[in-house]
Structure formats: structure tokens, C-alpha cells
Amino acid sequence: MDLDLPIPPAPVRPVLTELRLPAYKPHRGTVLPLAPLTFLTGPSGSGKSAALEAMAALARLGAGAPLGEVFPDPASCVPEWAVAGGRQGRGFRIGCTVDGPAGPVRLDVAVRAEPELRVQGERLTADGRVLLTTALRDPRCRSVQAEWHTAGSARVTRAPLPDDRLGTALLPLRVAGTTEGQRQVLAAAEQVLVALRSSFACDPRPGRMRSPVAVGEGRLRRGCGNLAEVLRRTRGECGTRHAALVAASRTGCAGAVEDLAVEDLADGTVRAVLRRGAHTATPVERLGDGELRYLALALVLLTGPGVLDVDPVAEVLSARQVLTVLADDFDRSLDRRQTAELLALAARMTRRGHIRLLGALREGTPVPGAEGVDGAGHAGGPEGAGGARGAGGARGAGAVRVVHLADERDDPRGRDRP
Incomplete structure (x- = not known):
């Protein structure tokens, strides 16, 4: 059946455009630019599955899930090279960028995994302005101190928030939206939440599918x-x-x-x-x-969120939301013909704009029409520099992208770092 139908103009909808893994499992300073159709490749141990797990974790946090449910084994998320800093303990950091009506909005989260699982800090940024920050000021308290942009009689509002939830997910319940600054905060937070909550992690298990x-x-x-x-x-x-x-x-x-x-x-x-x-x-x-x-x-790929087990933002029309499918081992158990047909189907459906896909492929799997980003991951340079090693992060704005993750164990620049 021909699915190459005319593509109607799509409204501006929140979409995930970047996944950041400053410190998560094998990743150090990894920045993954996301196209409508993005595949991660690389040797075993390069962090493909870890990247998809981090994206799924952000989606669950955006839906309001507590840290304990999202990270049942938090110690496994801490990089081997992470060093405890005094009372801070060891932890990990993940983040993403969501583009949409409010422009690019960055969300960054630091999680303390040891000695107990807690949010260490969080930052929501748009147009160069920090709209929300949270920080664990007193380890004895089960809360973080939050500050969000107000631009009214007081420039910021301060309040405690739970230390086991994503602060951005709580903002729509805490911010009144009476000032221009508050409305900017709400618009940025809602844009991030709409994109994150429209995610579906798909890992078909044939053994389960055979039973009535x-x-x-x-x-x-x-x-x-x-x-x-x-x-x-x-x-x-x-x-x-x-x-x-x-x-x-x-x-x-x-x-x-x-x-x-x-x-x-x-x-x-x-x-x-x-x-x-x-x-x-x-x-x-x-x-x-x-x-x-x-x-x-x-x-x-052929259906929408209405028949998938996702938790989209109910207050936003489905036409204003884009489904993001997360598919680890996309080509597992598939032969070449099946893989090629699914890749072609994914390209056609993502081109229509109602669905995006982030998946992982075996090395060497050809992806027609894809632009490559070589060596993304384990970025060199100082902490926070980000970007893909060699490729400098995102390259171009193609609809199909393949990102090759390098194994840090084979990279001399990844050894003996503090």
C-alpha cells in the first residue's frame, strides 16, 4: 500500500531535539543530536542501550513518576569514574532539549544515587534565561530548594519541592501564570512535558506475543x-x-x-x-x-498514541503532540529484507510529522538517506563542553540521522580522566 501521500503542513509542536548524558553509565559528556529518525550504532559497551534508558527515564520523570520507580537500581547508573564529593555522594546527570513554540528549552537533572536516591539539582533554561533551578541545600531535609522566574514585584519565587520528583513536572501545579515571567516559565515547562510524556519505549518480546x-x-x-x-x-x-x-x-x-x-x-x-x-x-x-x-x-509506526500505552498530556490536543518511539535493538532477530522494509516505513512515517523514532542498530546496518555523526559520545574537553567528538555535535538538519557511539575503552582520550 502506498503511504507516500501529500504531507499536510504541521503545526509547531514540541519535539525532542537533543539528549545529553554528561555523566550516566558509560557516558561522559555525550551529546546526541536528534532528528525525526535517529539511530545509534556502535560496538557493544558503547552506551546505545544506556542512552535509550536515559531517554525513557526522562519521559517517566516528566509524567511525575518518583525517582525510586524510574531508577530501581540507581547505583548502576553512576559512571565508574564518578568520585564522591564529601557529603554529596555519587550520582549521575542527564538532560534534553525540546524545541517548539517557546523556542529551544533545556532541561538538566542531577541525581544523587548514594548514599540515598535524591534529586541533587535541576535546571530549566530557555533563550539564555534560567527559568527554574532546584538544589539540595540541606541533606537532612527531604526537599530541594526551588527558584523560578517571576518577573513581577519579586524577580523569583522560592519554595521547597519534593526531592524525589522532577520539579519541572510540578510547575504547572505551583505557578499561577499571573505575570509575563510566570507565563514564560509555564510555557517552557509545558513544552518539555508534552514532548517527554509523548514517548513510548517499545521492545517487542516474541515469547510473550505467542500466547492468547x-x-x-x-x-x-x-x-x-x-x-x-x-x-x-x-x-x-x-x-x-x-x-x-x-x-x-x-x-x-x-x-x-x-x-x-x-x-x-x-x-x-x-x-x-x-x-x-x-x-x-x-x-x-x-x-x-x-x-x-x-x-x-x-x-x-502505523498507529498513534491512542493505541499505545503512553501517558500524554490530556489538556493538549493530540494534533499538537508528536509521538516519540524509543526502540532499542531495532533490528534484533530481523533479516536484511525485514530491516530494510521497517527502515523505509519508519522514514515515511516520520516524514509525515506525527511520529519520531530514536532507536539502536547493529553496526554496519545501512540506513538509506541518513546523514552521519561520527564518534558522538564521550566528548573530550572540559566538563560541560558537550558536543560530539570529531563531528562537533549536531551536523545538518536532515530527517534521518545515524550517530556512531565510540567505546571509551578504545579511546585514549577517555582514559585516566578524573
């Missing part, structure tokens, strides 16, 4: 174990997208495919089947791992 499932609300979960339930919903609600998925499955699945259907079983559960002809059908439990992962990823 109960009928629920029809929202695809991270492991895609309820694929049959979601297919039942999408097949009945959107014939156009279902037809596109059937067309895609003909490339990704062996044999002839006439339809993707769902069968009701006697125990009340449902299972997905591939219709081969008038009297022939193949249950999905007979499909290979690559075929199942292909079907799940194609379904995610």
Missing part, C-alpha cells in the same frame, strides 16, 4: 505481549491503517498474507492469525521471532 491474551482496553504495552488484543481494536477502528499493516506484513512475513485477523477462543481470550487464503490461516505463535518483532514495530 484477554481483551482489555486495547493499548499496546512495551513488550507487545497483547498484540492480538490491539490488532482486534485497530482492525475495527481504522481500515486504512490496518490495510497498510497488512501490506507491510507481506514483506516481513514468509508466505502469502491476505489479512491479519483475530480469533476469539473458547476461554474468552483472543489470538492473532495470518490469513493465507480462503481456508488457510497461520496463528502468530507459529511465526518466527523476526516476523513477530517486525509485525509489532510496523504496528507501532
